[in-house]
Amino acid sequence: MVKGSIRMREVGRYMEVTLLASKTDPFRKGITLTILASEDNASPVEVIRQFIAVVTHRPAHSPLFCIGQLEQHAFTREYVVQRLEQMACTAGLGHGTWNGNSFRRGAATWAAGIGISEAKIQTLGRWRSDAYPAYMEDSNRERISLSRPLKTTQTGARQPQV
Numbered sequence: 001m002v003k004g005s006i007r008m009r010e011v012g013r014y015m016e017v018t019l020l021a022s023k024t025d026p027f028r029k030g031i032t033l034t035i036l037a038s039e040d041n042a043s044p045v046e047v048i049r050q051f052i053a054v055v056t057h058r059p060a061h062s063p064l065f066c067i068g069q070l071e072q073h074a075f076t077r078e079y080v081v082q083r084l085e086q087m088a089c090t091a092g093l094g095h096g097t098w099n100g101n102s103f104r105r106g107a108a109t110w111a112a113g114i115g116i117s118e119a120k121i122q123t124l125g126r127w128r129s130d131a132y133p134a135y136m137e138d139s140n141r142e143r144i145s146l147s148r149p150l151k152t153t154q155t156g157a158r159q160p161q162v
Contacts, residue, residue: 001074004060008049013037015045024126031126101135108135 005018017033025031037045063074081100088098104125111121118133125135 001064002061003052003055003058003064006048006052006064008045012045012049015048022126024128105135105137109137112136 001017001019007016009016014034014036017035018030019033020030021028022031035044037043063072065075066072067075067079077100085098089095108121108125111124
């Protein structure tokens with residue numbers, strides 16, 4: 001992704017990010033993602049706006065995110081996945097708890113959890129196939145609530161719900 005692939009719209013209400021290549025774009029026509037600003041301090045739109053304001057020394061065709069301070073090579077997918085795996089381990093999540101699909105899985109699970117329809121989840125994730133349900137996970141709370149009716153004592157009487 002290059003610095004010039006990001007456009008702020010409606011005074012920071014949202015941004016458009018153009019990806020020149022994506023696995024969901026086999027003919028490499030490019031796709032545009034729309035990312036809305038949020039009201040909290042972690043708004044990706046505000047963070048990127050501030051970042052672009054700081055990296056004024058780089059031309060629009062330069063990589064947005066760089067490895068190294070002098071040579072400044074563009075991030076690769078492999079680099080990002082490796083660094084995030086390292087951070088997951090450092091955070092105590094354990095080896096193998098994070099992979100390259102974790103963001104897709106997390107976003108699909110979150111969207112399902114707040115009641116977004118499966119058709120809209122498929123659209124948001126840019127899934128063209130019916131593979132998107134495999135990315136959605138039930139939370140521990142959901143699994144527990146589903147198993148409560150099945151909990152019985154040895155005599156077959158239902159246990160009181162906690």
